[in-house]
Amino acid sequence: MRVHLGSDHAGFHLKEALAERLVELGHAPVDHGPVEYDPDDDYPPFVLAAAAATAVEPGSMGIVIGGSGNGEAIAANKVAGVRAALAWSEQTATLARQHNDANVLSLGARMYTVTAALTFAEVFLTTPFSGEQRHVRRLRMLSAYERTGDVPSVPGSASSAS
Numbered sequence: 001m002r003v004h005l006g007s008d009h010a011g012f013h014l015k016e017a018l019a020e021r022l023v024e025l026g027h028a029p030v031d032h033g034p035v036e037y038d039p040d041d042d043y044p045p046f047v048l049a050a051a052a053a054t055a056v057e058p059g060s061m062g063i064v065i066g067g068s069g070n071g072e073a074i075a076a077n078k079v080a081g082v083r084a085a086l087a088w089s090e091q092t093a094t095l096a097r098q099h100n101d102a103n104v105l106s107l108g109a110r111m112y113t114v115t116a117a118l119t120f121a122e123v124f125l126t127t128p129f130s131g132e133q134r135h136v137r138r139l140r141m142l143s144a145y146e147r148t149g150d151v152p153s154v155p156g157s158a159s160s161a162s
Contacts (some may be wrong), residue, residue, distance in 0.1 A: 001027050001060065001125065002028045002030055002060040003027050003060065003062065003125065004049075004051075004053040004057075004060060004061070004063070005029055005062070006051070006062070006064050006072075007046060007064065007072075008041055008043035008066050008072075009034070009037060009039050009040070009041050010066050011066045011072070011107070012037045013037075013109070014109040018117070019031060021118050022121075025122065025125075032046050032049040032050040033045070033046040034046055043064075043066050043071055043072055046064075047064045047066075047076055048075055048078070048079060050063075050064055051064065051075070051078075051104055054079075054104055055082050060103075061105070061124075061125060062076065062103060062105070063105045063106075063121055064076050064104060064106050065106070065108075065109055066109065067108060067109060068110065069107050069108035069109075069111065070086060070108070072106045072107075073085070073086045073104075076106060080146055083100055083102045083104065083142075084105070084106050085106065086106045087107065089120070090119060090120060090123050092120075093123040094124075097124055097127035097129055098127055098128070098130045099135050100135070101129040101139055102124075
């Protein structure tokens, strides 16, 4: 599987370790940068490039990395067709795929060890979406909102009764 990677300076070294591990696992990492460590770089160009590439390449996944992973998740989620999830445990990485069909994983390089981060990535990449109807329904709501900007009606509310 092709895995699109993007980071900032805080995630640079983890991105390099992750690229190596992905090759060992038989994946094809695509590095959207940065290509060298720069303590003053900004994550949006690299993260948005990785997320956009993931969105337009069916079957691929993305992993974005920063200090906490929060800004990277926010940036990636600005790209239409991306469902980025921040993981901080094996369980959150699993649920991101099983329940949310996330296609981009966000990792915080300063939040856990490299070994733990590599495990979260491996779990994320090997966990399938459950396909359960409740999760499919929720994802349809999010996709519709992304296309139209219309907030889904709340069951039982006055707006849903009209």
